[in-house]
Amino acid sequence: MGGSGQARFVRLGETGRARIAVTVDGESIEALEGDSLLVAILTARGRLRRSEFGPEARSGFCLMAACQDCWVWTADGHRLRACDTPVRAGLSLVTEQPDMSWPIPV
Amino acid sequence: MADPRIVIVGAGPAGIRAAGALVAAGLRPILLDEGQRDGGQIYRRQPEGFTRTPEQLYGTEAARAVALHESFERLKPQIAYHPRHLVWNVADGVVHTISEGKPGQFAYDALIIAAGATDRLLPVKGWQHAGVYSLGGAQIALKAQACAIGRRVVFLGTGPLLQLVALQYHKAGAGVVALLDTSPFRRQVMALPKLAARPGMLVKGLRLVGGLMASGMAIHRGVTPVEIHGEAEAGVTGVSVRLASGRIRRFDCDAVGLGYHLRPEAQLADLARCAFTFDPKTRQYWPEIDAEGRSSVPGVYLAGDGVRTQGADGAEISGALAACAVLADLGRAVPEAERAALRARARIMERFREGIAEAYPWPAHLAADLPDEAILCRCEGITVGEVREAATGKGADEVNRAKALTRVGMGRCQGRYCGHAGAEIVAAASGVPLEAVGRLRGQAPVKPLAISAGESQP
Numbered sequence: 001m002g003g004s005g006q007a008r009f010v011r012l013g014e015t016g017r018a019r020i021a022v023t024v025d026g027e028s029i030e031a032l033e034g035d036s037l038l039v040a041i042l043t044a045r046g047r048l049r050r051s052e053f054g055p056e057a058r059s060g061f062c063l064m065a066a067c068q069d070c071w072v073w074t075a076d077g078h079r080l081r082a083c084d085t086p087v088r089a090g091l092s093l094v095t096e097q098p099d100m101s102w103p104i105p106v
Numbered sequence: 107m108a109d110p111r112i113v114i115v116g117a118g119p120a121g122i123r124a125a126g127a128l129v130a131a132g133l134r135p136i137l138l139d140e141g142q143r144d145g146g147q148i149y150r151r152q153p154e155g156f157t158r159t160p161e162q163l164y165g166t167e168a169a170r171a172v173a174l175h176e177s178f179e180r181l182k183p184q185i186a187y188h189p190r191h192l193v194w195n196v197a198d199g200v201v202h203t204i205s206e207g208k209p210g211q212f213a214y215d216a217l218i219i220a221a222g223a224t225d226r227l228l229p230v231k232g233w234q235h236a237g238v239y240s241l242g243g244a245q246i247a248l249k250a251q252a253c254a255i256g257r258r259v260v261f262l263g264t265g266p267l268l269q270l271v272a273l274q275y276h277k278a279g280a281g282v283v284a285l286l287d288t289s290p291f292r293r294q295v296m297a298l299p300k301l302a303a304r305p306g307m308l309v310k311g312l313r314l315v316g317g318l319m320a321s322g323m324a325i326h327r328g329v330t331p332v333e334i335h336g337e338a339e340a341g342v343t344g345v346s347v348r349l350a351s352g353r354i355r356r357f358d359c360d361a362v363g364l365g366y367h368l369r370p371e372a373q374l375a376d377l378a379r380c381a382f383t384f385d386p387k388t389r390q391y392w393p394e395i396d397a398e399g400r401s402s403v404p405g406v407y408l409a410g411d412g413v414r415t416q417g418a419d420g421a422e423i424s425g426a427l428a429a430c431a432v433l434a435d436l437g438r439a440v441p442e443a444e445r446a447a448l449r450a451r452a453r454i455m456e457r458f459r460e461g462i463a464e465a466y467p468w469p470a471h472l473a474a475d476l477p478d479e480a481i482l483c484r485c486e487g488i489t490v491g492e493v494r495e496a497a498t499g500k501g502a503d504e505v506n507r508a509k510a511l512t513r514v515g516m517g518r519c520q521g522r523y524c525g526h527a528g529a530e531i532v533a534a535a536s537g538v539p540l541e542a543v544g545r546l547r548g549q550a551p552v553k554p555l556a557i558s559a560g561e562s563q564p
């Protein structure tokens with residue numbers, strides 16, 4: 001995995017906010033207070049997750065809670081929608097569904 | 107008579123104005139919104155701790171944004187406002203919500219649905235790559251988070267939002283490579299008489315075009331999208347379009363904002379069993395309403411961009427009008443002079459909406475012409491060819507049958523982003539008019555519920 005690549009999003013301002021650390025797939029990244037999880041991850045990496053149905057990396061699509069392309073999970077298996085969940089210090093996220101079980105709850 | 111229970115879904119301009127009109131009539135409506143903060147799409151608020159001014163955030167609409175936010179602050183103690191409440195179903199006079207994993211129910215005598223719009227999308231080969239965002243998504247990255255979706259961004263599609271977001275990016279210091287509009291310029295000229303219904307908006311639109319011309323970004327109108335290039339891991343690397351001259355041109359980029367105007371979020375109206383009607387001009391089904399927003403179902407009212415894409419001012423007017431309709435139907439006193447003025451303004455908004463739809467038409471032929479290998483459903487990687495095959499080989503000439511056979515419309519987005527194009531593909535492949543292939547039926551929950559919803563999960 002890893003494969004984080006270059007950051008996808010570019011910050012254009014509002015960079016004076018407090019810095020907080022979160023963990024994504026075991027790697028520590030720096031975010032700013034008020035970031036969505038999606039922005040926290042994509043200002044550090046090139047993708048959010050991998051598609052379950054194709055080879056491509058995914059990085060969200062609508063940013064308005066409509067497409068559900070941006071799901072990530074907490075280490076204990078809670079699904080979070082990255083585009084409308086604010087980042088919290090100390091959060092530990094995984095980008096692949098832990099303990100994938102059938103049926104997948106939707 | 108006990109006070110009627112009035113539930114409003116959506117704290118955007120439409121829902122807020124509806125709530126205000128009901129409070130003015132002495133009522134205390136319940137206002138439910140999925141978001142963390144009020145404001146809706148256009149007047150979306152930035153998180154606490156951000157410092158940009160309203161002028162930086164909302165441009166020419168700053169004064170209206172501030173006015174709406176301020177009236178909401180005054181309204182708040184007089185209504186029952188529940189943010190972070192997703193309405194996932196409406197059935198038998200009850201609205202079902204989920205909030206941080208906890209289910210809730212709100213019974214109503216009158217329901218105003220003001221759920222807003224989402225981007226109307228048309229696939230292009232390669233749109234599944236990381237770095238392709240809906241136009242609205244590109245705007246939210248900037249407005250709500252002060253970020254650009256990439257270093258070199260191409261904006262592709264059509265509609266007023268396409269130009270607006272391109273200019274907002276440019277002004278915020280983002281790298282904009284090109285603005286590629288599928289609508290030819292002459293369509294905008296032809297629509298001028300209708301657009302002139304709102305001279306102020308028309309002037310703003312012309313200034314917008316002027317700002318774009320001065321920005322130095324490449325601007326091409328009347329283009330045909332060919333492909334979004336990309337790699338599985340790195341995501342988007344470029345966009346190819348056929349220019350109006352017939353020449354194919356590639357633009358290197360690392361992000362694309364893609365959209366073809368907006369579509370109403372009408373699933374809740376569908377669950378409430380409101381009748382829908384086909385609009386041949388915009389080629390979509392939408393809920394039937396009367397001049398004040400009454401749906402076909404008594405007690406259910408529809409307002410804002412969730413029923414007709416009239417824009418923010420139209421949303422405010424239709425929200426206030428829906429509240430008048432509620433008051434009238436409940437036998438309460440209605441502010442008649444205001445009601446008449448609102449109805450007159452609503453007609454202007456509707457004429458302007460038609461003008462915008464004509465100026466930036468939905469390019470249906472592009473859906474019909476998509477290559478078989480293009481992905482139609484981004485959620486599950488279902489191709490255009492699979493849907494064509496279901497339509498021609500298996501007789502699926504109705505969208506819900508095509509869905510059952512191919513799963514198109516069943517994925518995570520529940521058909522929001524593939525539904526309209528899917529219907530065009532089924533219609534073209536089976537030789538049936540678009541109206542006859544129908545529409546994807548809304549299903550509860552309107553969005554997937556969090557796992558912790560537990561036993562309330564359907």
Ligand SMILES: Cc1cc2nc3c(=O)[nH]c(=O)nc-3n(C[C@H](O)[C@H](O)[C@H](O)COP(=O)(O)OP(=O)(O)OC[C@H]3O[C@@H](n4cnc5c(N)ncnc54)[C@H](O)[C@@H]3O)c2cc1C
Nearest residue numbers: 116118119120140146147148193222242410411417418421
């Ligand atoms: C991404 C985007 C960007 C836009 N940008 C502009 C712009 O820059 N300029 C412009 O003139 N117009 C813009 N528009 C059009 C704009 O949306 C409208 O003109 C205006 O915001 C419509 O107001 P509304 O009240 O109808 O809906 P909205 O403002 O969209 O508000 C709808 C509200 O309903 C809530 N909601 C929806 N479904 C549910 C549910 N199931 N449960 C609970 N709550 C729900 C949403 O959270 C939202 O707060 C944009 C539209 C979109 C989608």
Ligand code: FES
Nearest residue numbers: 063067068070083
């Ligand atoms: S990016 Fe679409 S739901 Fe989060």
